[in-house]
Amino acid sequence: MNRRNFLEKLLIFALGIVSAGVFAEAIVVIYRFLMPFQKRKTLKTFVCFSNNLLRGQAKEASLRGNKIILLNNEDKIVAFSATCPHLGCSVIWDRKGQTFLCPCHMAAFDKNGQVLTGPPPRPMDQYRVLIEGNSVFVFVPENYWAQREV
Ligand code: FES
Structure with missing residues (x-):
């Protein structure tokens, strides 16, 4: 030779090694996309103390690679994914207008995550919240991408 x-x-x-890696990544991404959000295994994760979140206030956090927005909605704390259900841009909380806004395609969601305007095909994804004493916990899925960010 x-x-x-x-x-x-x-x-x-x-090239074969790189192609196999790309193919394996694609399989994982497709699986994660097709797996319903609510059916993923979740982990109880501490976010903050409830007295730090006043009525109408929101707090952004990154939990296990999941960007979330925690909102005190009429004294009930709720948690939404900050990822827009349209094409995945980051949603922000507009405290003045009491709505979630996605700047990419001018979408708006009400404080229950329901679509008000814009192209998103469904409401914002919501996480289960647990209040224990003064502590706020959110159940977030294990994030495949977060595991790689070490
Ligand atoms: S990505 Fe949010 S409206 Fe298009």
């Missing part, structure tokens, strides 16, 4: 043949085989081998 001459050097040229060796380099060709090495290149083909490297």
Whole structure:
């Protein structure tokens, strides 16, 4: 085997390894996309103390790789995914207008996560919240991408 043949085989081998990796990533992404949000295994995660979140106030947090928005809605604390259900941009809380806004395609959601305007096909994804004493916990899914961010 001459050097040229060796380099060709090495290149083909490297491309095969990269292709296999890309294919495996694609399978995982498709699986995560098709798996219903509510059916994923979730982990109880502390977010904050309830007295730090006044009525009508929201708090953003990143829990296990999931960006969430915690909102004190009429003294009931609720948690939504900050990922827009349209194409995945980050949603923000507009305290003055008491709505969630997505700047990408000008969508708005009410404080229950229901679509008010814009192209999103469904309401915002919501997480289960548990209040224990003064502590606020949110049940968030294990995030595949977060596990890679070490
Ligand atoms: S990504 Fe949010 S409205 Fe399009």
